[in-house]
Amino acid sequence: MQLIVSDKTQQASFVPPDRLLLGPGPAMVHERVYAAMSRPIIGHLDPAFLDLMDRLQGNLRRTFGTENAMTLPVSGTGSAGMQACFANLLEVGDEVVVGVNGVFGTRMAEVAERLGARVRRVEAEWGEVIPAEALAEALAACDSPRLLAVVHAETSTGAWQPVQGLAQLAHDSGALLMVDAVTSLAGCPLEVDAWDIDACYSGTQKCLGCPPGLSPLTMSERAMQRVADRKSAVSSWYLDLGLIAGYFGSARVYHHTAPISMLYALDEALLLVHEEGLHARWDRHRSNHEALWAGLATLGLEPAASEGHRLWMLNSVLVPDGVDEAGLRRSLLEDHGIEIGPGLGPLAGRVWRIGLMGESSRAANVLRLLGALAQLLGGDAAKARRAAEQSGLQG
Amino acid sequence: MQLIVSDKTQQASFVPPDRLLLGPGPAMVHERVYAAMSRPIIGHLDPAFLDLMDRLQGNLRRTFGTENAMTLPVSGTGSAGMQACFANLLEVGDEVVVGVNGVFGTRMAEVAERLGARVRRVEAEWGEVIPAEALAEALAACDSPRLLAVVHAETSTGAWQPVQGLAQLAHDSGALLMVDAVTSLAGCPLEVDAWDIDACYSGTQKCLGCPPGLSPLTMSERAMQRVADRKSAVSSWYLDLGLIAGYFGSARVYHHTAPISMLYALDEALLLVHEEGLHARWDRHRSNHEALWAGLATLGLEPAASEGHRLWMLNSVLVPDGVDEAGLRRSLLEDHGIEIGPGLGPLAGRVWRIGLMGESSRAANVLRLLGALAQLLGGDAAKARRAAEQSGLQG
Numbered sequence A, B: 001m002q003l004i005v006s007d008k009t010q011q012a013s014f015v016p017p018d019r020l021l022l023g024p025g026p027a028m029v030h031e032r033v034y035a036a037m038s039r040p041i042i043g044h045l046d047p048a049f050l051d052l053m054d055r056l057q058g059n060l061r062r063t064f065g066t067e068n069a070m071t072l073p074v075s076g077t078g079s080a081g082m083q084a085c086f087a088n089l090l091e092v093g094d095e096v097v098v099g100v101n102g103v104f105g106t107r108m109a110e111v112a113e114r115l116g117a118r119v120r121r122v123e124a125e126w127g128e129v130i131p132a133e134a135l136a137e138a139l140a141a142c143d144s145p146r147l148l149a150v151v152h153a154e155t156s157t158g159a160w161q162p163v164q165g166l167a168q169l170a171h172d173s174g175a176l177l178m179v180d181a182v183t184s185l186a187g188c189p190l191e192v193d194a195w196d197i198d199a200c201y202s203g204t205q206k207c208l209g210c211p212p213g214l215s216p217l218t219m220s221e222r223a224m225q226r227v228a229d230r231k232s233a234v235s236s237w238y239l240d241l242g243l244i245a246g247y248f249g250s251a252r253v254y255h256h257t258a259p260i261s262m263l264y265a266l267d268e269a270l271l272l273v274h275e276e277g278l279h280a281r282w283d284r285h286r287s288n289h290e291a292l293w294a295g296l297a298t299l300g301l302e303p304a305a306s307e308g309h310r311l312w313m314l315n316s317v318l319v320p321d322g323v324d325e326a327g328l329r330r331s332l333l334e335d336h337g338i339e340i341g342p343g344l345g346p347l348a349g350r351v352w353r354i355g356l357m358g359e360s361s362r363a364a365n366v367l368r369l370l371g372a373l374a375q376l377l378g379g380d381a382a383k384a385r386r387a388a389e390q391s392g393l394q395g
Helices: A031-037 A047-064 A078-089 A103-114 A132-141 A166-172 A221-228 A241-248 A260-276 A278-298 A325-336 A363-376 A381-391 B031-037 B047-064 B078-089 B103-114 B132-141 B166-172 B221-228 B241-248 B260-276 B278-298 B325-336 B363-376 B381-391
Strands: A070-074 A095-100 A118-123 A145-151 A176-180 A199-201 A215-219 A314-318 A351-355 B070-074 B095-100 B118-123 B145-151 B176-180 B199-201 B215-219 B314-318 B351-355
Touching: A031 A260, A047 A070, A047 A215, A047 A260, A070 A078, A070 A241, A070 A260, A078 A103, A078 A145, A078 A176, A078 A199, A078 A215, A078 A221, A078 A241, A095 A103, A095 A132, A103 A118, A103 A145, A118 A132, A132 A145, A132 A166, A145 A166, A166 A176, A176 A221, A215 A221, A221 A241, A260 A278, A260 B260, A278 A314, A278 A363, A278 A381, A325 A351, A325 A363, A363 A381, B031 B260, B047 B070, B047 B215, B047 B260, B070 B078, B070 B241, B070 B260, B078 B103, B078 B145, B078 B176, B078 B199, B078 B215, B078 B221, B078 B241, B095 B103, B095 B132, B103 B118, B103 B145, B118 B132, B132 B145, B132 B166, B145 B166, B166 B176, B176 B221, B215 B221, B221 B241, B260 B278, B278 B314, B278 B363, B278 B381, B325 B351, B325 B363, B363 B381
Parallel strands: A095 A118, A095 A145, A145 A176, A176 A199, B095 B118, B095 B145, B145 B176, B176 B199
Antiparallel strands: A070 A215, A199 A215, A314 A351, B070 B215, B199 B215, B314 B351
């Protein structure tokens, strides 16, 4: 006789542990976004859904600071946006200049190389930014550069790359400017049109306050002309922006089934962004960053990113001598329910990464983290109190 | 003075209209899946999340009928799975045989061609299946075929492609067998190991009963050996299975941020699949399909797919002479809240596509659709009653 064991007795629905997400992303999500995400799906060609996509694209344009017609969410996580930009803008043999000062610049170079581009890396120490002069030199050394690509907010180090002015450099040499804004969008100033950026992409799980799963992307007319002028077809059918635009444009041609629930979530997250106002949101990220550092300084902790180039939403903290980097993170997670990130690459074991992104950038979260860190770093109650006082946050 | 108008007064949260989704997908979603999807996200490297991924992969293997280590959800919709399979298994110049009898076979051929493969299309009428003999001939005509690719359930026509036996054909000629199971998985028999399929992918929004956004994929060891033996790097960094496996394998190397909420949803959907049991679920799809056709016949409607090869989860219905194809669909949507799909390509204007997938395949839905169709096709109440009776569904 065959014994039938009901699965019900074996596997229970997953209930996530309580976590305060203060790492490099994903960040916390507003309950309104969760509520939107769990509303019943409708068809991706339903007139009501297409109207929603119009609104979502409009709100994305406002968030990017652009009027680019080609502004849409790619159906994949942030790295899919990177992949889509390179795959559409590059052809085999094209010359590309990439700023490399962390994981995501390194990734950009690899993505471009796999597509057959000739990549010229302009490197800087992890934690530093890439000087504009070095990028200009690299462009000048190319025969015919097609693309200049930099990371606005290097999530792996906390370095804030200046972007204004780079478009002029790129365009003077015939190249387009591409900017990775995965971590910066909606957390600090980013003005795609004013800064004349040609291609820019982001992720939903950082300062937009949405779960991961989509990559907002925008391309200038100049960039779309480059795509239209390609000699070869885009090697990825899935990420071919010409085909994707057929769905997001007025023709509404089916390309692939849109990730409907994620789009509900992003729509609601964008409502929250614009109810708060972009400038107010940037200010909130700045002030919580300043409060965090005032408190961290009291605990004797120091930043890893170079002065004047420290991101508001991603704070790299040097691990003090004698402190167990991974052990502290584990205690934070297990005993305090707080996630922060480790260092990567040359910064592995040397820094912690504290994210204050989107919904995570709240005064209460800064205070809770400071209290937990004070305790884990062996401070007494007075020290924890002083750190909280220095942050200026408690009322 | 600048007038500040709060966005709150301008844009309200999106509330989707009530829809019964009986089109080609997305299909209905169980409330437990929505509940899972809206639970708070945790980090993609959180130990609790990694445990969940282990369970999810195990349940995916059971669903595919495989023990393949390489079994995971790709972070994109169903077409991303197709893209991933071809991108990893093909190199420039490789020979591929593709069965083309609808939209998705056509898409397969295009995806492979864009990757630089030499594609040999084996065509059949839309609604027919591809004879194994024709595939064998095409393989024999190749110098060194690398891949045989077919669509198990052609969503654009409702044709059910026989797959058993094709592995032998492929392997005898040195090719791997790749199967598109976007619409078939969990709705009708599919046995990856027993049928010796090398690469198979699906989508979450059909018979798995989950929103769209992920593409479950599995690859045999033979296929992964092919990937390991590549001379060139996979052109898409985002879809490089070697890199993705680093996260889903025991090493847990960060590749890209996982779409956490979608993975919660898929995990819960797979629990529902296995609580019901795969065989019971297949039976449910079959019996509701039979009931639907008994009712449709009473209304004088006929199937478009060839006899003996009609899918249980996707029913193509010939539009009777004199009936406004698009008008009826519009009335169904607007007056009855029911979505069904139009024909595509050569079947545009000639068929309706009725999906009974996953949660959509329920007796109550069949009866509601039959009632609405009877009314819209001008039948009297007696006819509607007879259609319902013939379906054998009401109690």
